[in-house]
Each structure stands twice: as C-alpha cells, then as structure tokens.
Amino acid sequence: MDFGRARFVKPRRSSSGTDNNCVECTFDLVPVGVVGVRDSKDPVGPILAVSTADWRVFLTALRTAHS
Incomplete structure (x- = not known):
C-alpha cells in the first residue's frame, strides 16, 4: 500500500505532553x-493498515476501558 501522499494527524485528545509519545493516523x-x-x-x-x-472496534474498546 502506498502511503506517500497520506496526511497523518495526531488525535486531538493525544496526551503526548513533551515526550511526543503518541500515534498518528491517516484516513x-x-x-x-x-x-x-x-x-x-x-x-x-x-x-x-x-x-x-x-x-472503530479498537476505539470503542479504548473508550470502554477508560470510562
């Protein structure tokens, strides 16, 4: 799969702080x-990929685990 033109963004609720430990996603x-x-x-x-x-299943599981 070609990711050359993909525009990656950090989730808006990222808690990376100053150490920049988070994921980036592209849709x-x-x-x-x-x-x-x-x-x-x-x-x-x-x-x-x-x-x-x-x-969606992954995000739902995360939300459930953190609620």
Whole structure:
C-alpha cells in the first residue's frame, strides 16, 4: 500500500505532553476503508493498515476501558 501522499494527524485528545509519545493516523488512503497508523516518533517507520471497521472496534474498546 502506498502511503506517500497520506496526511497523518495526531488525535486531538493525544496526551503526548513533551515526550511526543503518541500515534498518528491517516484516513485519506486508497483503497477507501483503510486507516493508516504510525508512531509519531518515527514518521518514516512502519505503518499499520487497519480496516475502518476494525479501527472503530479498537476505539470503542479504548473508550470502554477508560470510562
């Protein structure tokens, strides 16, 4: 999968503080329906490609665990 034109952003609720420990995500990938996830400390490192359905399940699990 080509991530060359992907625009990665940090989640707005990131709690990275000064150490910059968070993930960045991109939702503007082809094929549509894929979320790219990478480590903000290593922007040229590996990128996980996750289906949007699985991404929603993951986020729901995080919200449930932190509520």
